[in-house]
Amino acid sequence: MKKLLRKLRGLEARAAAKLAELNDDTAAEAARAIEAQHQAILDEITTLRGEIDRLAGAEEDDDTDDDDNNSNRQRTGGTDAVTTRAADIVGIAAVARRQGVELTTEEEQTAIRSGTSPQAFRAQLFDRLADRSRSTQTTPGVQVGQDETETRRNAQIEALAYRFGAPMPQAGPSQQARQYMERGLVDIAADAVNFRGGRMLNARQVDDLFSRAGSLSTSDFPIIFEGAINRTLEGRYALAQPTYRRIARQRNFRDFRPATVVKVGDFPLLQRVLETGEIKYGAFKEGKETVQVFSYAIALRVSRQMLINDDIGAIADMLSGYGDTVALFEEITFYTGAFNGVLADGKVVFHVDHKNLAAAGTAIDVDNVGKGRAAMSKQKSIGDNPLLQNRARILLVGPDKLTEAEKLVASITPATVSNVNIFSGRLEPVETGMITDNAWHLFADPSTGSNYRWGYLEGYEAPRVRTDEPFGQQGFAMSVEHDFGAGATDFRFGWKNPG
Structure with missing residues (x-):
């Protein structure tokens, strides 16, 4: 080995x-x-x-026969x-x-x-x-380096x-x-100001070094420091997988003004051309929803003590959870605002009048999931035409209902035809801690239709960091900034059971 x-x-x-x-x-x-x-x-x-x-x-197989340990190794490996x-x-x-x-x-x-x-x-x-x-490439022998x-x-x-x-x-x-x-940071700061005094520095020299590196217009240190933090944050943020992206469709925003989402009802259905050759005119029907992106930020500080101690580990610890934290912020923002937000008709997404809310809460079982699927399939377009397809793909639950949801979709070899699990492989259970009660929801695959839109401000597709050395304060100030928006745009592609 x-x-x-x-x-x-x-x-x-x-x-x-x-x-x-x-x-x-x-x-x-x-x-x-x-x-x-x-x-x-x-x-x-x-x-x-x-x-x-x-x-x-x-x-590993020789060392242990414990099924739970094998399962844990598989999950960790994944x-x-x-x-x-x-x-x-x-x-x-x-x-x-x-x-x-x-x-x-x-x-x-x-x-x-x-x-x-x-x-x-x-x-x-x-x-x-x-x-x-x-x-x-330009003329032979001439290249851009x-x-x-x-x-x-x-x-x-x-x-x-x-x-x-x-x-x-x-x-x-x-x-x-x-x-x-x-x-370390001291070495990079020394390079940035062309320091040639040797590596053995006392605290005062290090302090002066960082002051020069941060204030000189010719110094690369602020660019390097800020760039490294941004890259770290982007990499960690990219690994996060908030659940709202499983049910919402992404479309970025051009600016901070409210964006109108046109919910096209139908292309008019074709009509037979009569013997006279006259072709009749149809009309579009559309609904309009608005979604807006907002700017969010929080300020942090890299202290003078961290810099003098050349403590990269302390800065790494400070940044370690920020990718997940920004993703969690998006999750909270989505579920507290867009998830059951008010649409242009003045009603929330899940409403009896929208025919996407069960009359009474029930357990997650075959019969009641079947009712939810049927309700989604019966939804009509704005022009009152049936949808070509509106299949439930996601079963969204909170922590208290996850085991029940997993039991429903578990792949089991039935002993009789009556015990066949018709939902195995057709529904995917997704859990979010933002649902704190027994409610459960069905959603279509967002690639075919979604009740929600989320997005970034164009050109700012990840959280970013800006650093500064404020006058009268020691160390560096650091702001984590993020432009994010989410909103409800439809009601037909989901169904709710209060549980």
């Missing part, structure tokens, strides 16, 4: 080195050759990991796989940006949440890089972000960032 692990580390180092061969002046053909060679190394890594996992699994895949994608995106590839945070997070493999994500970015190489200062700055941002706790790709840091992985 040790020999296999040493071989794995060697392959990972080769993969990182191969990726680092990409430069701004790499021609399209050379870039694709590097991609193919890098992919071959990754394939070899995948095969080797499979062998290691197989051997590790055999050893979580590690998701985290590793996300970290790989974040790392690939960082390398691509250093090569000048235009890539938004939203594209990066979409790749993580949609289950895109690192190989597929890398292939997409190689295509962009090849296009960019063709577009930036990346500024050395910017390259160094990006490498320091990457290294510091990993030390702050940003997810690290499986291949490890980039070649440029490795030389900065063991360097």
